Amino acid sequence: MDFTTKTIFFITLSSLLFVGNAIPSSRDIHVVRHNLQSNLLEFCKKTTNPTLCQQTIQPSYTNNVFDPYKALGVEIEATLNQTKKIIGIISELREKQETSKSLKDSLDICKDQYNSILGSIKETKDAIANRDVRTIKFKFSAVLSYQASCKDAFEGMEKEFAFAKDSDVEYQLGGNCLDIIADLEKSEPKNEDPLPQSPPSASSNVIGTIS
Secondary structure (H helix, E strand, O other), X not given: OOHHHHHHHHHHHHHXXXXXXXXXXXXXXXXXXXXXXXXXXXXXXXXXXXXXXXXXXXXXXXXXXXXXXXXXXXXXXXXXXXXXXXXXXHHHHHHOOOOOHHHHHHHHHHHHHHHHXXXXXXXXXXXXXXXXXXXXXXXXXXXXXXXXXXXXXXOOOHHHOOOHHHHHHHHHHHHHHHHHHHHHHHHOOOOOOOOOOOOOOOOOOOOOOOO
């Protein structure tokens, strides 16, 4: 084997070894996937509906790094999609000829409330981009209040509350989001505001005794 042949053989062998080491084995992939599953399970365990939490968040994880802010963003996006679905249902019911005036009044209340949810979610997503947990909590906390106001509009008209199940899903998703936000808030470093300084007294600059 001459020098050129030896060189080519060595380069080819080195390349094969490099490629072989660069490709993760099925065992490595399994371990990473298991760790991600464990993190997600632990993460969702603290929420209102852990099963729903896992079902909505897991499909969005294509990499191996678990980021709680990303997970919150996914759950909020699911809440947004549910909100849009309910607004669509409200519009369809509102346009039906047989819809009574009392039902239309309730639907109008719900339309306003769910449009307000859209606004809260938009502002929440902006705060997530900045990882500002205080603003996230402030902006999203109104979501369940809006959802409850719509539900209250159907008090005594439960049989006509055609999207009651969808409303409950909205509540579950919103509750999950608030639980995640609360957990993020606990993990944030506490920046205690300094105690207010009391104003100086009239005698604070006087040296010696006052007769």
